[in-house]
Amino acid sequence: MNIDDFRRHAHEMVDWMADYLETVEDYPVRAQVAPGEIAAKLPDVPPEQGEAMETIFADFKRDVLPGITHWQHPNFLAYFPANASPPSVLAEMATATLGAQCMIWETSPAATEMETRMLDWLGQMLGLGEGWAGVIQDSASTATLCAILTARERALDWQGNAAGLAGQGGLTLYGSAETHSSIEKAAKIAGIGAAHCRKIPVDATGAMRADALAAQIEADVADGLTPICVVATLGTTGTGGVDPLRPLGEICRARELYLHVDAAWAGSALILPETRWMIEGIEAVDSFVFNPHKWLLTNFDCSAHFVREPDSLVRTLTILPEYLRSQRQGEVIDYRDWSVPLGRRFRALKLWFVIRSYGVEGLQEMVRRHIALAEDFAGWIEDAADFELVQPAKLALFCFRYRPAGVPAADLDALNRRLLTTLNDDGRIYLTQTVFAGDYVIRVSVGQTTTTAAHLVAAWDVIRDTAHRLAA
Numbered sequence: 324m325n326i327d328d329f330r331r332h333a334h335e336m337v338d339w340m341a342d343y344l345e346t347v348e349d350y351p352v353r354a355q356v357a358p359g360e361i362a363a364k365l366p367d368v369p370p371e372q373g374e375a376m377e378t379i380f381a382d383f384k385r386d387v388l389p390g391i392t393h394w395q396h397p398n399f400l401a402y403f404p405a406n407a408s409p410p411s412v413l414a415e416m417a418t419a420t421l422g423a424q425c426m427i428w429e430t431s432p433a434a435t436e437m438e439t440r441m442l443d444w445l446g447q448m449l450g451l452g453e454g455w456a457g458v459i460q461d462s463a464s465t466a467t468l469c470a471i472l473t474a475r476e477r478a479l480d481w482q483g484n485a486a487g488l489a490g491q492g493g494l495t496l497y498g499s500a501e502t503h504s505s506i507e508k509a510a511k512i513a514g515i516g517a518a519h520c521r522k523i524p525v526d527a528t529g530a531m532r533a534d535a536l537a538a539q540i541e542a543d544v545a546d547g548l549t550p551i552c553v554v555a556t557l558g559t560t561g562t563g564g565v566d567p568l569r570p571l572g573e574i575c576r577a578r579e580l581y582l583h584v585d586a587a588w589a590g591s592a593l594i595l596p597e598t599r600w601m602i603e604g605i606e607a608v609d610s611f612v613f614n615p616h617k618w619l620l621t622n623f624d625c626s627a628h629f630v631r632e633p634d635s636l637v638r639t640l641t642i643l644p645e646y647l648r649s650q651r652q653g654e655v656i657d658y659r660d661w662s663v664p665l666g667r668r669f670r671a672l673k674l675w676f677v678i679r680s681y682g683v684e685g686l687q688e689m690v691r692r693h694i695a696l697a698e699d700f701a702g703w704i705e706d707a708a709d710f711e712l713v714q715p716a717k718l719a720l721f722c723f724r725y726r727p728a729g730v731p732a733a734d735l736d737a738l739n740r741r742l743l744t745t746l747n748d749d750g751r752i753y754l755t756q757t758v759f760a761g762d763y764v765i766r767v768s769v770g771q772t773t774t775t776a777a778h779l780v781a782a783w784d785v786i787r788d789t790a791h792r793l794a795a
């Protein structure tokens with residue numbers, strides 16, 4: 324493709340992009356295809372000759388789009404949001420065009436220096452306080468893995484890296500029963516083992532019980548095990564539970580345990596001063612992650628990872644073959660030492676575009692609006708006699724179940740499962756589920772860029788009508 328053709332196709336693509344964003348509501352939210360349906364449209368073998376971009380683009384629209392779940396749809400109420408925005412998309416276009424691989428300072432000084440500055444901006448925006456250094460990871464899972472590896476190495480005086488884990492005895496890791504699965508995955512990858520990943524009971528709000536944590540640590544120490552790390556969650560995936568940082572921090576300080584905070588979703592809400600109660604006790608935290616790619620108008624992927632002691636993270640991950648030495652070694656930040664992969668995208672650019680384009684106030688307005696919308700929606704459910712608000716709105720997430728009179732308690736899980744499947748197969752809205760305190764419940768997560776009160780009024784109608792039809 325020559326540059327003139329590129330220019331022409333790029334303009335066509337931008338027109339399609341704007342049209343798509345304008346008409347995204349016309350699509351079913353969740354892809355309505357069967358397994359294998361898209362694969363059947365893709366040839367078994369690659370083309371020998373190049374094909375015209377017109378043909379490729381037409382096939383994209385005809386064959387690929389039906390297999391897309393529309394995360395930017397205003398009725399996307401599933402999982403957590405991945406809310407994108409036009410400024411972020413523009414930055415992604417520039418990033419893709421530059422095609423820079425920003426593994427070390429020298430391979431694009433602007434990428435490194437902007438990353439440092441953007442993380443500093445984010446730390447200020449969230450009110451994290453002084454004394455942090457930041458890095459952008461691809462995902463919260465990676466940041467948590469890095470934290471757990473650092474905790475392991477710190478506890479083993481960096482001997483795990485040097486000599487392996489044989490003979491190191493049992494290391495243990497602590498999260499709550501509601502902690503995200505990435506913690507257990509990290510325990511497996513880090514050689515700690517899923518069986519040594521303790522799931523501490525939660526209270527009625529879904530927050531980790533500090534007393535139960537302390538008791539479990541005591542019991543493990545008595546059994547000759549070595550506790551190394553606690554992962555606290557702000558905004559659990561199931562119900563938005565918030566673990567209490569201050570008492571967890573006290574336990575960690577007393578035992579010299581590493582304390583990592585997973586605020587993947589709820590971290591964005593910290594741009595609102597009224598939510599900062601969630602980080603009371605942050606002084607005792609060693610590392611903190613949140614995802615601007617969830618709720619801060621920044622396209623996936625962009626995970627902001629803050630650490631108190633960058634030297635510990637770097638010491639855990641660094642490795643220096645001759646081909647990665649550069650003239651500026653030691654004088655500058657080389658972010659390759661701060662993450663698992665060597666190669667790095669220029670992710671800071673989209674943060675720069677987004678934060679400058681909306682300003683802190685614009686972002687605050689959006690998060691505040693989503694929280695208010697979720698609270699209203701939760702209120703409608705609470706007022707409905709045949710529905711139960713199982714967990715109230717925590718930020719912009721709440722959980723409910725359909726509970727019509729006359730249906731035995733033992734049948735409610737199956738009824739709600741059927742309700743969710745029917746709703747998602749219908750395509751007008753998209754919701755997901757969790758199990759809390761043994762009950763199957765439906766989650767509503769508000770946070771898409773263009774979601775308004777009118778969308779939620781309509782969504783509530785769809786939920787009620789569908790539930791009543793199922794019960795009839």
Ligand SMILES: Cc1ncc(COP(=O)(O)O)c(C=O)c1O
Binds near residue numbers: 587
């Ligand atoms: C609390 C929490 N932690 C971690 C993750 C994983 O995030 P990522 O996809 O960035 O790894 C999620 C995803 O929703 C989450 O809710």
